Amino acid sequence: MSVEVTKLKNGMTVVLNPMPHLETVALGTWIKAGSRNEDENEHGIAHFLEHMAFKGTKKRTSRQIVEAIEDVGGDINAATSIESTSYFTRLLGDDINLGMDVLHDILENSTFEEAEIEREKHVILQEIGAANDVPDDLVFDNFQDTAFDGQPIGRPILGTPETVKSFGKDDLNNYLGKHYRGPNMVLSASGKIDCDKLLTKAEELYSGFPSSLADEPVASNYIGGESFTKRDNAETQLVIGFEGRAYHARDFYASQLLSMILGGGMSSRLFQEVREKHGLCYSIYSFHWGFSDSGIFGVHAATETEDIPKLMPIILDELKRAAQDIDKHEVDRARAQIRAGLMMSMESPSSRATQLARQIMLFGRPVTNEELMDRLTAISTERITDLAGRLFTQSNPTIAAVGSVDKVMKQAEIADYLGSQVTNKTA
Amino acid sequence: MSVEVTKLKNGMTVVLNPMPHLETVALGTWIKAGSRNEDENEHGIAHFLEHMAFKGTKKRTSRQIVEAIEDVGGDINAATSIESTSYFTRLLGDDINLGMDVLHDILENSTFEEAEIEREKHVILQEIGAANDVPDDLVFDNFQDTAFDGQPIGRPILGTPETVKSFGKDDLNNYLGKHYRGPNMVLSASGKIDCDKLLTKAEELYSGFPSSLADEPVASNYIGGESFTKRDNAETQLVIGFEGRAYHARDFYASQLLSMILGGGMSSRLFQEVREKHGLCYSIYSFHWGFSDSGIFGVHAATETEDIPKLMPIILDELKRAAQDIDKHEVDRARAQIRAGLMMSMESPSSRATQLARQIMLFGRPVTNEELMDRLTAISTERITDLAGRLFTQSNPTIAAVGSVDKVMKQAEIADYLGSQVTNKTA
Numbered sequence: 001m002s003v004e005v006t007k008l009k010n011g012m013t014v015v016l017n018p019m020p021h022l023e024t025v026a027l028g029t030w031i032k033a034g035s036r037n038e039d040e041n042e043h044g045i046a047h048f049l050e051h052m053a054f055k056g057t058k059k060r061t062s063r064q065i066v067e068a069i070e071d072v073g074g075d076i077n078a079a080t081s082i083e084s085t086s087y088f089t090r091l092l093g094d095d096i097n098l099g100m101d102v103l104h105d106i107l108e109n110s111t112f113e114e115a116e117i118e119r120e121k122h123v124i125l126q127e128i129g130a131a132n133d134v135p136d137d138l139v140f141d142n143f144q145d146t147a148f149d150g151q152p153i154g155r156p157i158l159g160t161p162e163t164v165k166s167f168g169k170d171d172l173n174n175y176l177g178k179h180y181r182g183p184n185m186v187l188s189a190s191g192k193i194d195c196d197k198l199l200t201k202a203e204e205l206y207s208g209f210p211s212s213l214a215d216e217p218v219a220s221n222y223i224g225g226e227s228f229t230k231r232d233n234a235e236t237q238l239v240i241g242f243e244g245r246a247y248h249a250r251d252f253y254a255s256q257l258l259s260m261i262l263g264g265g266m267s268s269r270l271f272q273e274v275r276e277k278h279g280l281c282y283s284i285y286s287f288h289w290g291f292s293d294s295g296i297f298g299v300h301a302a303t304e305t306e307d308i309p310k311l312m313p314i315i316l317d318e319l320k321r322a323a324q325d326i327d328k329h330e331v332d333r334a335r336a337q338i339r340a341g342l343m344m345s346m347e348s349p350s351s352r353a354t355q356l357a358r359q360i361m362l363f364g365r366p367v368t369n370e371e372l373m374d375r376l377t378a379i380s381t382e383r384i385t386d387l388a389g390r391l392f393t394q395s396n397p398t399i400a401a402v403g404s405v406d407k408v409m410k411q412a413e414i415a416d417y418l419g420s421q422v423t424n425k426t427a
Numbered sequence: 428m429s430v431e432v433t434k435l436k437n438g439m440t441v442v443l444n445p446m447p448h449l450e451t452v453a454l455g456t457w458i459k460a461g462s463r464n465e466d467e468n469e470h471g472i473a474h475f476l477e478h479m480a481f482k483g484t485k486k487r488t489s490r491q492i493v494e495a496i497e498d499v500g501g502d503i504n505a506a507t508s509i510e511s512t513s514y515f516t517r518l519l520g521d522d523i524n525l526g527m528d529v530l531h532d533i534l535e536n537s538t539f540e541e542a543e544i545e546r547e548k549h550v551i552l553q554e555i556g557a558a559n560d561v562p563d564d565l566v567f568d569n570f571q572d573t574a575f576d577g578q579p580i581g582r583p584i585l586g587t588p589e590t591v592k593s594f595g596k597d598d599l600n601n602y603l604g605k606h607y608r609g610p611n612m613v614l615s616a617s618g619k620i621d622c623d624k625l626l627t628k629a630e631e632l633y634s635g636f637p638s639s640l641a642d643e644p645v646a647s648n649y650i651g652g653e654s655f656t657k658r659d660n661a662e663t664q665l666v667i668g669f670e671g672r673a674y675h676a677r678d679f680y681a682s683q684l685l686s687m688i689l690g691g692g693m694s695s696r697l698f699q700e701v702r703e704k705h706g707l708c709y710s711i712y713s714f715h716w717g718f719s720d721s722g723i724f725g726v727h728a729a730t731e732t733e734d735i736p737k738l739m740p741i742i743l744d745e746l747k748r749a750a751q752d753i754d755k756h757e758v759d760r761a762r763a764q765i766r767a768g769l770m771m772s773m774e775s776p777s778s779r780a781t782q783l784a785r786q787i788m789l790f791g792r793p794v795t796n797e798e799l800m801d802r803l804t805a806i807s808t809e810r811i812t813d814l815a816g817r818l819f820t821q822s823n824p825t826i827a828a829v830g831s832v833d834k835v836m837k838q839a840e841i842a843d844y845l846g847s848q849v850t851n852k853t854a
Contacts, residue, residue, distance in 0.1 A: 021448045024771050054693075062703055066693035071760050073767025075692065092767055119706035127709040129661030130729055133562050234556030265502065266481075266493035276489055279546035282554040302557055333498050340500025340519055344451050348775060 003356065003366045004195050010182030010211040014202050015356045015366065017190040019349060025191035026349035027099050028088030029107060030357040032186070033179035034081045036153040036291075037217045041166070043152075044159015045175045047080040048124060048167055053087065054078070055116040057109035060102075062116070068102050076102065080157055082144075083217075083291060084361060090350065093192025097201065104205040107180065112169040121164055128158045135402045136283075136302065139237040142227040143400035147241060147296060153220040182206070184214045188357035191349035220294040224396030228405040235302040236403030240315065240414065243395035244288050244295025247362045252290055253375050254387045255297060259288035260334035261384070262322055263299060267333065269318050270299065280311045292362070297391055298398075305404040312409045316417050323389035326381045335376050342369045393420050430783065430793045431622050437609030437638040441629050442783045442793060444617040446776060452618035453776035454526050455515030456534060457784040459613070460606035461508045463580040463718075464644045468593070470579075471586015472602045474507040475551060475594055480514065481505070482543040484536035487529075489543070495529050503529065507584055509571075510644075510718060511788060517777065520619025524628065531632040534607065539596040548591055555585045562829045563710075563729065566664040569654040570827035574668060574723060580647040609633070611641045615784035618776035647721040651823030655832035662729040663830030667742065667841065670822035671715050671722025674789045679717055681806050681814045682724060686715035687761035688811070689749055690726060694760065696745050697726065707738045719789070724818055725825075732831035739836050743844050750816035753808045762803050769796045820847050 004016045035046050054076075055062045069076040074091035076099075087107065089099045131137045141156045148154030158164075187202050222243035245251045263270035263286030274284045281301050289296045299319075303311050345351035346369070359367050397414040409417070431443045462473050482489045496503040501518035503526075514534065516526045558564045568583045575581030585591075614629050649670035672678045690697035690713030701711045708728050716723045726746075730738050772778035773796070786794050824841040836844070 022774050024767070024774060063694065063699060067760070070692045070694040070764060071756075073760075073763035073765075075764075090767075090771060092770060119703075122706035123702060123709055126662060126707075126729065126731060129731055130709055133660040133662055135560050233560040235553060235560055265497050267490065267497040272490060275550060276546075279549035280553075282550055282557055302553065304553060304556055329498075333494070333500075336500035337497060337502075338500075340451070340517075343519060344517060347449050347451060 008203050012182040012185040012206050013360050014187045015360050016195045017352050018193050019191050022191045025093045025096050026090050026353040027189040028086050029103050030186040031085045032184045032361045034083045034085050035157040036082050038152055043163040047157050049172050050078045050080045050085050051120050053106040053110050056111050057105045100201050112172050124164050125161050135237045139239050139400050139402040143239040146225045146227040147398040149223045179214050181214050182209045182211045186357045186360045188353045190352035224398045226411040227400040229402045231403050233403045238301045239400045241296050241298030241398045242391050244297040246293050247290040251387050254379050254383050255288045257334045258384050259286045261330045262286045280307050308407040319392045326385050331381050392418050396422050435630050439609040439612040439633050440787050441614045442787050443622045444779050445620050446618050449618045452520045452523050453517050453780040454616040455513050456530050457613040458512045459611045459788045461510045461512050462584040463509050470590040474584050476599050477505045477507045477512050478547050480533040480537050483538050484532045527628050539599050551591050552588050562664045566666050566827050566829040570666040573652045573654040574825040576650045606641050608641050609636045609638045613784045613787045615780045617779035651825045653838040654827040656829045658830050660830045665728045666827045668723050668725030668825045669818050671724040673720050674717040678814050680802050681810050682715045684761045685811050686713045688757045689713045707734050735834040746819045753812050758808050819845050823849050
């Protein structure tokens with residue numbers, strides 16, 4: 001593995017990972033700003049801007065943008081998340097200059113024509129509608145909104161029909177100007193690349209972005225709570241969660257291991273207990289999401305109405321049991337799973353480019369697999385049980401459900417069951 | 428690219444693609460039988476068997492099956508489709524023998540204990556419920572069922588609650604005995620592999636599967652029709668389709684190109700017209716699925732109620748226009764997209780193992796990228812317009828909708844609009 005990290009004059013980072021045996025390349029520009037960087041009146045604009053980047057520049061119409069890439073067989077796409085926005089393309093290695101030109105063009109030269117804005121609003125309203133129709137999209141949106149009640153980090157990324165309808169050209173330029181700045185941007189490429197040429201090209205293209213620092217988002221404050229949405233569905237979707245650990249927090253890696261042990265694979269405790277022993281769910285897993293200043297530890301499950309009263313105590317019992325006793329063998333397995341996952345992603349240019357861009361945004365540098373594995377190896381079973389004890393009793397539970405919600409345990413019942421030591425907070 | 432194809436004594440094919448620069452391996456066993464190979468009283472058993480393969484063997488409990496793989500960081504999974512079933516694992520290359528042992532064990536030595544059967548029925552009932560709750564899963568199930576009315580190829584892969592509840596150990600052994608036979612099976616591995624060792628091991632492990640041929644499924648008969656399911660959703664899901672072309676049919680590759688041109692990417696006609704020009708949909712694309720003796724050419728769209736009357740004629744106009752005039756530039760782009768896609772999948776062990784297994788099942792041999800590209804290059808624009816003319820007028824339309832279905836055009840209206848030359852068929 002050879003990774004080259006360079007800072008451009010305006011503070012933008014370029015991270016390059018040549019994979020000499022490949023013929024293709026994965027290339028993208030990441031911006032360290034997403035939905036949580038929106039002001040109150042900007043809810044949904046990070047995502048709206050990501051859409052509008054494809055709607056025409058000073059040099060290309062929207063059709064010419066996608067034709068440029070697809071004419072050579074590539075594809076181009078973009079994604080908005082809570083803390084970042086990314087624009088990426090996959091191409092044959094010989095077409096990398098074209099990919100560089102197009103990616104830069106849509107970021108710096110977009111014109112945001114009024115007619116295009118109005119049309120794209122209609123597309124996003126449909127995207128919001130579709131997400132609302134899918135029960136497990138909806139339950140996660142409601143969950144996040146409840147966990148971080150009233151805060152940008154909790155709001156649905158797509159915005160609401162009302163906020164989306166309110167946006168104009170100036171709003172787009174304003175958000176772009178505030179967040180698309182050199183120190184906030186990372187260009188990442190993996191695959192068939194010539195590092196020197198790519199660097200020269202990057203310096204040439206991206207020098208127009210300002211070198212001034214962007215404002216930090218407002219600090220997040222995990223609150224917890226409950227959200228129940230009645231739907232006449234076959235299955236009831238549930239997410240139960242707690243405050244997790246930020247990327248830089250001491251317990252971040254221990255939380256990742258705990259999530260793997262509790263519900264990370266088919267041999268995990270929740271899968272074995274809930275699905276294999278009791279046959280109660282098709283989908284059951286846990287997850288740990290780190291943010292820059294907070295985190296979420298959660299469990300997702302879907303089950304039919306009559307099984308809800310049986311399912312919930314089984315899940316909560318597993319949370320309690322994790323605080324009492326974890327076997328060394330389970331920790332070793334979780335580490336092996338993470339290690340193999342790292343090696344698999346080393347072999348995929350898309351996974352590599354994404355992983356390196358995220359490491360630059362989070363830690364300011366690439367993190368080697370060895371360093372990551374050393375951190376994981378240093379974590380004892382006692383530290384994980386200790387963490388589990390704190391995670392599930394020292395933060396207010398969040399419960400979100402979509403479906404037949406009457407039999408779902410309320411927040412207070414979950415807190416009681418777990419012996420929670422907190423009293424309710426409010427925003 | 429070096430690919431080794433070997434037939435074992437019992438007729439099973441082993442296809443191996445060493446990728447010497449990798450540390451990991453993708454390994455799987457494919458069975459050329461899926462839901463369409465089920466008898467009337469077996470609806471859902473191919474998928475049920477695929478689940479039951481993980482529920483215990485003569486040598487391992489269900490927990491030991493997944494622990495064996497996950498202890499070394501790998502993962503194991505399986506999938507059932509209309510014409511095939513697959514069991515696959517991703518591992519570090521050094522663990523390949525373990526992967527081979529476990530994959531074989533679950534295929535030949537599963538015990539199908541009654542208690543496990545009953546528990547797994549409950550899991551699958553939940554899987555059926557969850558699929559029914561997701562509007563675009565449901566619309567595709569209904570579409571396929573309507574296109575091939577009353578035939579195994581059209582039935583939902585998961586089965587119905589009634590059929591799933593009816594299965595016992597003998598049913599599982601019966602389906603397995605009929606279809607899991609050497610000539611119907613392919614072992615495919617890509618990545619860090621030693622071909623000689625792997626072949627010896629495969630011959631050793633798989634010799635117990637019979638060499639007799641499996642019965643062919645009943646021939647399929649595309650019928651077409653309409654399926655409307657009212658749901659109180661934000662978006663109405665639509666699939667409009669026609670009879671496509673079988674894998675071996677002369678027009679198979681032309682159909683693939685036509686689908687790419689019509690709705691395969693962001694520069695495609697449907698995306699440009701429906702989303703970019705009119706802003707009517709978030710999701711709009713076309714697809715062409717080949718089966719061994721039939722095919723489906725279809726368009727998927729989702730839109731809000733008020734836009735349905737505007738959307739449907741735009742889609743149908745594009746189908747008509749494809750029969751009149753296609754630009755050489757569009758065909759070149761479609762070919763470039765397919766070519767780049769092939770090169771990207773050559774670099775991923777999972778994609779390669781899957782692609783090779785499918786080629787063995789469909790064509791009896793690996794198909795090189797050069798051969799595939801030669802076939803595509805030989806197709807003129809005239810052949811594609813000619814095909815479009817026949818596709819959309821010489822087979823009955825199928826229309827499936829989930830949502831606000833009142834304003835959706837009926838089958839007869841679609842046929843009229845397109846100037847269809849067929850009269851209704853029945854099963």
